Amino acid sequence: MSEQPLTQTAPAPPEGLRVIGAGDVIATIEGNREGALEAVRDAYLAHADGASANPHSSFLRFPDRPRDRIIALPAFLDAGSGRGDSDEPGSSGADSGGPDSSGPDSSGPDSGGSASSGGGAGPRSGIKWIASYPGNVAHGFPRASAVMVLNDYDTGYPYALLEASLISATRTAASAVLGAQELLGQRRVGRVGFVGTGLISDHVRMFLRDLSWDVGEFALYDIDRRNAEAFAVTLAADGPAAPVTVVDDVADAFAGADLVVVATVAGTPHLADPALLADAPVVLHLSLRDFAPELVLAATNVTDDVDHAVREQTSLHLAEQQVGHREFVHGTIADVVRGGLSREAGKATIFSPFGLGVLDVAVGGWVHDEVAARGGGHVVGDFFAL
Incomplete structure (x- = not known):
């Protein structure tokens, strides 16, 4: 009896748009900063291997507000291609000074992928739109505000909208500490x-x-x-x-x-x-x-x-x-x-x-997967004109 070819599921748009606010973002990052660092590490390796598209960021500036700007950072990343070719964590054998430098294993049967792998289960694409208004600080609120959109790889439809100023700060700090340990x-x-x-x-x-x-x-x-x-x-x-x-x-x-x-x-x-x-x-x-x-x-x-x-x-x-x-x-x-x-x-x-925008997409995608796995965020079911 001949083997039947596997049928491929036809792509379909997302059932809705998941909106993930600051609370869910904070809980995910604070619960596993090791996972965020590994997402950044995997993104860097994939980017070095050419498994990414990272156009130069675009700057929106204002003629009468020279200090202020809004920046768009689009990116595509297939972080799975960048893993497994150096020691964990880091090729230099970083020693935390404790019994286990790799951090706790926070993955589980419903986690949607091991958090320690950076959540890079497949190709990701998206864009971060981040405003930098230094004058905000004098009024008692942060300089930067940002949102991120993640797009489905097969259809292009956006499937998530995330608060991204925290993601931006996290990926910056994670890349810094990765550099320090290496x-x-x-x-x-x-x-x-x-x-x-x-x-x-x-x-x-x-x-x-x-x-x-x-x-x-x-x-x-x-x-x-x-x-x-x-x-x-x-x-x-x-x-x-x-x-x-x-x-x-x-x-x-x-x-x-x-x-x-x-x-x-x-x-x-x-x-x-x-x-x-x-x-x-x-x-x-x-x-x-x-x-x-x-x-x-x-x-x-x-x-x-x-x-x-x-x-x-x-x-x-x-x-x-x-x-x-x-x-x-x-x-x-x-x-x-x-x-x-x-x-x-x-x-x-x-x-x-x-x-790099690939870091935003990597950390944002990891946050999304962790939040979605525990049923977090708010899904807008009728968002798309379908």
Whole structure:
């Protein structure tokens, strides 16, 4: 008897649009930051393998509001193709200093995929629409607001709308901490300096805490000392207690630090003293425009995607304009994860992740799957004109 060919189910539009608000997003991320980090890691590897489409972001600017902008980041990602080719977590064998550095297994029979795999069960596509209005902060609410739309791969119909400012901050912090663990080779560090103690630094703090990093001490600098003092109180409440010092000079946040997190709202370079890098730290340059070209050229430089990061007047872009080439960019975070790039002894390493749309789609898709598996969100059944 001959074997019958398998029949393929015809594609159909989603039954409705699932709207996922901040509460569900927060619960998912806070319940498993290891899962968010793995989603980012898998996305980076898939992107390096060409299993993605990540157009340059589009900036909507306003003639009479030069500080404000709204940014569109579309992306496609097949994260399943990027897995399984390096150690967990990270190719460098990162050691959390505890008995199990991989984090708890939060997958279950109805989870829709293991959270530790980043939820990358299949191809994903979508777009993040994020507004940046720095003036909001003076009125007591966040600078950034965002939404994300996820689209069905077979039909193109959107199936989810998510609050995305939290997803955006999470993927930024996750990429930073991934870079730190891979470049340092462990989840243990003597001294961490923070330059800028706002929202992004706070998300980095939560990753360090929830991934059980062993930190000896913290040094905090912010142009507004009150922000640094408030951040110090938050750090002290995390426990177990590590000494926290608020410093009045940015140089003191770098002095003796093994890891420095730079997350400011600077639009032009304000860090130009070569002595800042004298102790050869790993620098997580999350705000992208803080370093003068001379400091960039004096360091080992790692980014997530060279074509994306060397543009829009970033510090890397300014360095390229000064020397006329990009040879000072030594590789990507995927190279580091796979063991093809490592730190140079006695030399600072600056990781400048531009923030790729594939990371938003990866983390947003993972959040959606986790929320949908537990019946969360609100499904608008009659959303489509069908």
